[in-house]
Amino acid sequence: MTTGSTGSTGSPGTDDAPGAPGTEHVDHMDHLDHVDPACPAERVRGCLLGGALGDALGWPVEFQRLERILDRHGAEGVRSLPRPLGALAEVTDDTQMTLFTAEGLLLAERPTPEAVLPAVHAAYRRWLRTQCEAAPKPDATGLLAEGWLYASRAPGNACLSGLEAHAGPPGSVPVQPGERGPVNPDSKGCGTVMRSAPFGLLGLGVDRAFRLASDCAQLTHGHPTGYLAAGAFAALVERLVAGVEPGAAVEATIRQTAAFPGAGETVAALERAVRLAAEEEPGFDTVERVGLGWIAEECLAIAVFALLAAAEVGPGRALTLAVTHSGDSDSTGAVCGNLLGAAYGKRALPAAWAAEIEGRETLLRVADELLARR
Numbered sequence: 001m002t003t004g005s006t007g008s009t010g011s012p013g014t015d016d017a018p019g020a021p022g023t024e025h026v027d028h029m030d031h032l033d034h035v036d037p038a039c040p041a042e043r044v045r046g047c048l049l050g051g052a053l054g055d056a057l058g059w060p061v062e063f064q065r066l067e068r069i070l071d072r073h074g075a076e077g078v079r080s081l082p083r084p085l086g087a088l089a090e091v092t093d094d095t096q097m098t099l100f101t102a103e104g105l106l107l108a109e110r111p112t113p114e115a116v117l118p119a120v121h122a123a124y125r126r127w128l129r130t131q132c133e134a135a136p137k138p139d140a141t142g143l144l145a146e147g148w149l150y151a152s153r154a155p156g157n158a159c160l161s162g163l164e165a166h167a168g169p170p171g172s173v174p175v176q177p178g179e180r181g182p183v184n185p186d187s188k189g190c191g192t193v194m195r196s197a198p199f200g201l202l203g204l205g206v207d208r209a210f211r212l213a214s215d216c217a218q219l220t221h222g223h224p225t226g227y228l229a230a231g232a233f234a235a236l237v238e239r240l241v242a243g244v245e246p247g248a249a250v251e252a253t254i255r256q257t258a259a260f261p262g263a264g265e266t267v268a269a270l271e272r273a274v275r276l277a278a279e280e281e282p283g284f285d286t287v288e289r290v291g292l293g294w295i296a297e298e299c300l301a302i303a304v305f306a307l308l309a310a311a312e313v314g315p316g317r318a319l320t321l322a323v324t325h326s327g328d329s330d331s332t333g334a335v336c337g338n339l340l341g342a343a344y345g346k347r348a349l350p351a352a353w354a355a356e357i358e359g360r361e362t363l364l365r366v367a368d369e370l371l372a373r374r
C-alpha cells in the first residue's frame with residue numbers, strides 16, 4: 001500500500017513490459033469448492049498464501065491507471081505474476097506486515113487486548129527495522145532473521161511515521177470506538193486493513209478478532225474508519241475460516257460493524273460492494289465504482305467485491321479483478337487474496353502462481369504456527 005509513500009517510491013522493481021518473464025496465464029475458471037469446514041488448516045494456509053499472491057500480482061501495477069494496465073497487459077487485465085530475471089514474484093509491505101502481525105500474536109502471552117497490543121506493537125517495530133536496515137544482524141531471530149523481508153517496496157507513510165513516533169503503544173490506545181486515536185488521528189489509509197488478516201486466524205471468535213484488529217490498527221492510524229475497517233476485515237476472515245459462506249459472512253460482518261459508532265463510511269463502502277456484485281457484471285469498470293483502495297474502507301470493499309465475484313468467475317479471475325484498476329492494486333490484491341484463501345483454501349488458489357511466490361515457505365510455516373494455537 002502507499003499514499004505518497006516513502007522508501008522505494010516510483011516504479012516498482014519489476015518489469016511488466018510485454019515479453020517480461022512471468023508465470024503462465026491462469027485459467028480463471030479454476031475448480032472452486034468449499035473445503036471441509038471441520039478442517040481449517042487449508043483455509044488458514046490459503047489466507048496467508050493468497051494474500052501474498054494478490055500482493056505480488058498487484059505490486060507491478062500499483063501506480064498505473066487502468067487504461068495503461070489494459071494497454072500493457074491486454075483486455076483481460078493482469079493475469080501473470082512477474083518474475084524478474086527468473087527470480088520469485090516479489091511481495092511488499094502488505095505481506096511483510098501481515099507476517100509481523102502473526103509473529104506478534106504468536107508471541108503474546110495471552111490472546112487478550114492487554115497482552116496483544118504491546119506484542120503486536122513490538123512486532124511492528126521489528127518490521128520498521130527491516131525498512132531501515134539493509135540486512136539481518138548476526139544475532140537476529142524470528143522474522144528479523146529473514147533477509148528477504150528487508151526489501152523496501154513502497155511502505156505506507158502512516159505505518160512508518162506511527163511506528164517511528166512511539167517506542168511502545170501509547171497509553172491512550174485503544175480509544176472508544178468512533179473517537180479519534182492519538183497516532184495519525186486523521187489517517188485512514190489501507191495500511192490498517194492489509195496487515196490484519198492474522199487476527200482472524202486464531203479462532204478467537206468474531207468479536208475478539210474485530211476488537212484486536214481494531215485496537216492494533218490504532219497503533220498507526222487514528223481515524224475511526226481506518227481502525228474499524230481493519231476490525232471488519234479480521235472478523236470477516238474469522239467467519240470465512242469457520243466455513244461461513246462468503247455472502248452470508250459479508251452480510252454478518254456488515255451488521256457487526258454497523259453497531260460501532262463511526263462505522264458509517266465502512267458500512268457504506270461494503271454495502272456498495274455487495275450491491276454492485278449483485279447487480280453488475282464483474283468487470284474492471286465496476287471495480288472502480290467500488291473505489292480505488294487507497295483508503296481503508298475502499299480497500300476492503302474492492303476485496304469483498306472480488307470475493308463475491310469469485311463464486312461466478314473463480315479465484316484466479318477474482319484476483320485479476322482485485323488488482324486491475326487505477327488504485328492501490330497490491331493492497332486490494334493482498335486483502336482479496338486473504339479472503340479468497342480463507343474462503344476456499346490453499347488448493348483453490350492458482351497453483352502456477354503459488355509455486356512462484358517469494359516467502360512461500362515462511363508464509364506456510366507461520367500459518368501452521370497459528371493453526372497450532374487454535
Ligand SMILES: [Mg+2]
Nearest residue numbers: 001092093094
Ligand atoms: Mg504494498
